[in-house]
């Protein structure tokens with residue numbers, strides 16, 4: 001199992017790893033109570049104010065439509081990446097983002113250089129099936145994903161066998177995706193018909209091959 005010694009040590013010794021569970025052929029580790037309910041509730045409030053949220057538009061058959069959630073991209077200034085033909089320079093780290101960065105770096109033994117935030121305002125906000133396999137992330141990327149606020153279903157689907165797995169992402173939970181997860185599985189955050197409060201998800205990433213911005 002391609003998981004760092006540091007992470008194995010953390011799971012053995014730190015109470016925050018209580019209830020840790022593996023999914024997807026051991027390429028995903030779920031820690032349901034990485035942060036306490038109170039810590040997670042405070043983060044949810046602070047992140048709403050601190051991050052630079054916007055609702056991106058995408059083109060579907062030539063028609064511009066808003067994606068069903070708010071997004072924000074923060075990180076080291078050189079962690080530029082390309083999205084829908086745009087070169088994006090991240091917004092600076094905020095106090096809460098830095099505090100979580102220290103924790104996810106410590107657990108994994110890695111140095112994340114950027115974070116994508118997704119704010120699902122209610123049950124109708126969602127994310128479709130995809131893999132985080134952009135070239136900028138390099139081969140077998142490690143992604144640390146923290147959830148605060150409303151519990152939502154996180155679905156995974158094997159690309160060839162179609163096998164499905166579902167994880168309930170509780171407030172304060174952490175998942176670490178690594179190894180061949182993005183190669184072999186897709187994931188999504190489906191809509192829910194039930195009334196739902198807001199949820200913020202942070203995916204800490206390592207941009208290994210930043211794009212050189214052509215324009216500011």
Ligand SMILES: O=C(O)CCC(=O)C(=O)O
Nearest residue numbers: 116118132154189201203
């Ligand atoms: O909201 C989530 O838990 C999933 C987010 C995600 O898949 C992504 O940012 O790539």
Ligand SMILES: [Fe+2]
Nearest residue numbers: 130131132187
């Ligand atoms: Fe993703």
